[in-house]
Amino acid sequence: MDKDKLRYAILSPDDYKKINDQLANLDALDVIRWAYGQWDEDLVYACSFGAEAMVLIDLIYRVKPKASLLFIDTELHFAETYELIDEVKVRYPELNIEMIKPAQNREKQVKAEDEKLWEVKPDLCCKERKLAPLEKSLQQYSAWFSGLRREQSATRQHIQFVNADKRFGKVKVCPLIHWTWDEVWMYINLHNLPYNKLHDRRYPSIGCAPCTAPVAEDGDSRAGRWAGRSKTECGLHQ
Template identity: 55%
Template sequence: MLTYETWVNEIHEFDPVNPTKGALPVLKWAYETYGDDLVYACSFGIEGSVLVDLVHQVKADAQIVFLDTQLHFKETYEVIEAAKKKYPTLRIKLKTPALTLEEQAGKHGEELWKVNPNQCCRIRKVIPLEEELNGVKAWLSGLRREQSPTRQNTQYVNRDERFKSIKICPLIHWTWKDIWRYAHKYDLPYNKLHDNGYPSIGCAPCTNTVLNADDLRSGRWSGTGKLECGLHQNP
């Protein structure tokens, strides 16, 4: 098995003849190193569709978890079902929060996402992922450096203090064009909201169409000053 030091010295992330910009070598190293102790937390946006396909090439029975906040668009659930049919050997799990929406409303008030979106994300995304990653050594994420200023320093392998694990991000050097080029080339199932002005897709109440084409995440939590759900912010 390659050590991380050997692997990182050998990888050629900007090699123009490498169509995955380092993603496949990263995944091969990650699964050789962690095996079933590696979980992919997938949002099933277009980056997710690409990374699911790459993961399947490396480990056909990989563990994938979707944080089902119960507030997602129907199109998001549709692409999950399409992925299950295309990759039947993958272990795709929908993880729901401890509180139903009704229980959350009773405890914190109606439409918490409007009043306190950080608390809503914590209840419906952060805590569920903490539960899934409890005792797990590493997890995969589809973060790309191009997505936002908060992600520009993301490395292939990151120490995640929030979840006390290693976060591996194989797509950090991919551009938006790279993602779509790959998805169309291999006819991948993808969220059809992407065709209607939604480059970044989260929960329905907190996701709008994008007016600024230079900021692909500007449709998330519009007008709140919030940039991240909390999954990618170390405490």
């Protein structure tokens, strides 16, 4: 594949099909190696620090210890999430973890909008506190990793290893598409990886504290995100 086409994300649907056909029989670690072979420093991991993220961080570190990670610090995360980030910094000291924040801090937003914007206008809250800062940070990269898995929800069943990122105009690489939830935890336990302790309290998917709830034991992994609303995604993965 022409690297200029990869660099500027000017790939056609046929290009994406050819790439994914070439990668079809590779495992997650091989896909990560392939991706760094294409983009190297022009590739970043936009990380949520969920269970999948811990697996992906560990795999990335095996390939590129000085990899760049972005974490969208909405200032609304659980204390457990921030504690995990500190653990990750100790375990993977060479990683470059950038905490990106919204242009408007939470206090100013409260004055300008509403103390509970996430309740009255959740899409606007996600746009201001997640999408806008990530879009700004991704401008310096051509591609980014995501921990999306097909098993997570009906809206993610057709994700490929390499995807056109229509939201940000980049290439999105998803090495874990074939992994099951059980396989994610098998890897975490096998390698004794740190993880968010909220997972032990039935939080399979963890986002901002006001918009994340525990789920029933047999519930969908995304059921705790914006529970009781029709909203199921923040908008990062369109």
